[in-house]
Amino acid sequence: MSAATAVAHVVVDELVRFGVRDAVVSPGSRSAPLAYALHEADRAGRLRLHVRVDERSAGFLSVGLAKGSHRPVPVVTTSGTAVANLHPAVLEAAHSRVPLIVVSADRPAELRDTGANQTTDQVKLFGDAVVRYAEIPAADVIPASSADWRSVASRTFAAGRSGPVHLNVCLREPLAAPSVEVPPGRPGDVPWTAASAPARPEPVALDVGPRTVVVAGDDAGPPARVLAQDAGWPLFAEPTSGSRTGTRPIATYRLLLGRSSLAERIERVVVYGHPTLSRPVTGLLDRADVEVVVVAPHDAPVVRGAARVVEAVEAPEPAGDGWLEEWTAADAEIRARLDGLLSELPGLTPWAVARAVSQAVPPEGLLVVGSSSPVRDLDLMARAYPVGERRMVMANRGLAGIDGTISTAIGAALGRRSSRSLAYVGDLTFLHDSNGLLLGPDEPRPDLTIVVANDDGGSIFATLEQGAEEYADAFERIFGTPTGVDLGVLCASMGVAHQKVDSNDALVDALARIPDGIEVVEAVIGRGDRRVLDGRIRGLVD
Incomplete structure (x- = not known):
């Protein structure tokens, strides 16, 4: 008999009882x-x-x-550096509450x-990045009761409703x-230790007085859209907020915040989710002179x-003061100018790619977008989808890194029942996680x-301080970082279709x-004039 085999079966049994339906493992001896x-x-x-062979x-x-299934998912590794390789994913999960x-x-x-x-x-390898750490000591014999093992496992899993556990x-x-x-374990396939559901918070009433806008950051969800709709606020x-639906979203808000006189008149901001994309929002x-009300769970x-x-929060009655109409009119004007500018640009541009990808997501579809330029280009080009069509647009915005984006996209596509699954990334993001395409012949794979x-x-660096002319002699090597990789050859080596x-x-x-x-669709674009074009786009606002 093996105590290691027994404790492993207990841990997996408690995972299933906790609601786990997908699990990931990397090979190892310990x-x-x-x-098994x-x-x-x-x-x-x-x-x-x-x-997966890469932790x-x-x-x-x-x-x-x-994120795709809205269920907890375990990742199992052997000892040593294998565990340390999970640290980027743990940090992302911590900041995204996954x-x-x-x-x-x-x-x-x-x-x-020794x-x-x-x-x-x-022990506590991930520090404060995990909500809970626990350890099951090595056993020499199989005990008559698995209560201790089950209790430690189930209490650890239950603690992870708002972030990672270890x-x-x-x-x-x-x-x-x-x-x-x-x-x-317990009769009825329930966890050894039951966890109570969080109580529903009592909404706080907001007054209609100040000129208000609603900011919906990553994973804000429908409440942001509902508040804006009920209160008549932009x-x-x-x-990736899950709120970009209906008639209230201002598509060019980032441009208008940067230069518009409308922005100066904002008196209050109600924030949902994790806003990370825009320096003007920051x-x-x-x-x-602006009151900031944040709507978020207590932890x-x-x-x-x-x-x-x-x-x-509870929305007030709309003020009917024309505040929303001013923003809507300004947005329509800037969108028309933007469409005119982009129509003049030859060839395939980053913004054309973002628009085409956004339009390709059908009702009940999924889009996973990479950090850096793609998510910002999408932010500018994606129009609001109709309410109720269940499109899901997601990204790793917890720390906004390019780590693991291909693997995240594959996981989301496997975890969610979608009518169509797409991912939209830059070439460096793709190369950074090309190992994500390493799937064995028996592994589940999505369309x-x-x-x-x-x-x-x-x-993206061309649009930031580093892209200024005075830094041009160093830019291409340490920020531009061209690789010259033939993506077609790379995909062929992985057995992945490429166009x-x-x-x-x-x-x-x-x-x-x-x-x-x-399938990988490689959209070839240039970046030599990215800084100039970005400046022209920002200059569309008077």
Whole structure:
């Protein structure tokens, strides 16, 4: 009999009882009992298992699965650097409040600080980035009751409703042993320790007085749109907010905030979600003459500039003072100017790619967008979708990194039942997680179109301070970072379909086809004039 096998089956059983339906594992020796238990659960139809050879990709696959399915997802690794490779995904989950469950295998505690192979101090390895850390010590024998193991596991999993948790499981050899009779859990397939649902907050009434706008950051959800609609306020909704629907969103809010006299008259901002895209929004929240009301769960990070934090608000009756109409008219005028400018530009531009991708998302479709330029181009070009059509636009905006975006997109596409799944990334983001395309022949794979806006480098820096003329001699090497990689050859080596396009019509045609499996559509664009064009776009506002 193997105590390691027994504790592994208990942990996996409690995961299933907690509601886990997808699990990710990377191969390793110390984690073998956990891998066997997951494989057995997959064979029994209790969960769906995903295997990845790269732990960093495995972590972000779990993030995508969790965000797409709105369920907790565990990622299981062996000991040593394997666990450390999960740190980027853990940080993203922490800042995005994603229910990621890290289950790390470990050597027995007495082997720490002895030079034992693949042994390091994994205790609280992720520090305060996890909501809860717990450890199951290595056992020598199988106990008569699994209460202690189940209690530690279930309490750890239950703590992760608003972020990642870490369960470190110390396992003693033998690691590969036949299944054993595991002491049973609670009757009815419920977790060993039940967790109470959070109480519904009492909404706080807002007065109609100050001229107000609603800012919807990442993952704000429908409440931001509902408040703006009921109160008659302009809505500044990032594309990944889940609020960019209906008639209230101001598409060119970023341009108008930068230069419009309307922005100077704002007296109050109501913030939902995690706003990260726009320096003009950041500047608005920092203004001393603007009241900032943040609507967020009680344990969420406080948005900068917050003068007041509440868990829910109640909309006032619309003032009928023409405030919304002024913003709507200004938005329509700037959109017309923007469309005119872009129509004059030859070839395939970044903004044309963003518009084509946005238009290709059907009702009940999914779009995962990468950080840097793509999400900002989408922010400018995406129009509001009709309410109720259940489009999901998501990104890793917790820390806004380019890590693991391909794996996140694959996970989201596997985790959500969508009519169509797309991803939209830059070439550096794609290359940074090209390992995400490493799927074995037996692994679940989605029908996913990955659009890569390929300008051979980092165009976003051209629009920032680093892109100024006085820094031109260093720019291309340390910020532009061209790679010259042939994406077609890379995709072929991974067994992934690839198509290159260099015109808007060709891109639209490529997006009209739903692939069988994963397909990369490489949209070739330039970045030599990105700074000049960005300045022309910002100059559209008088």
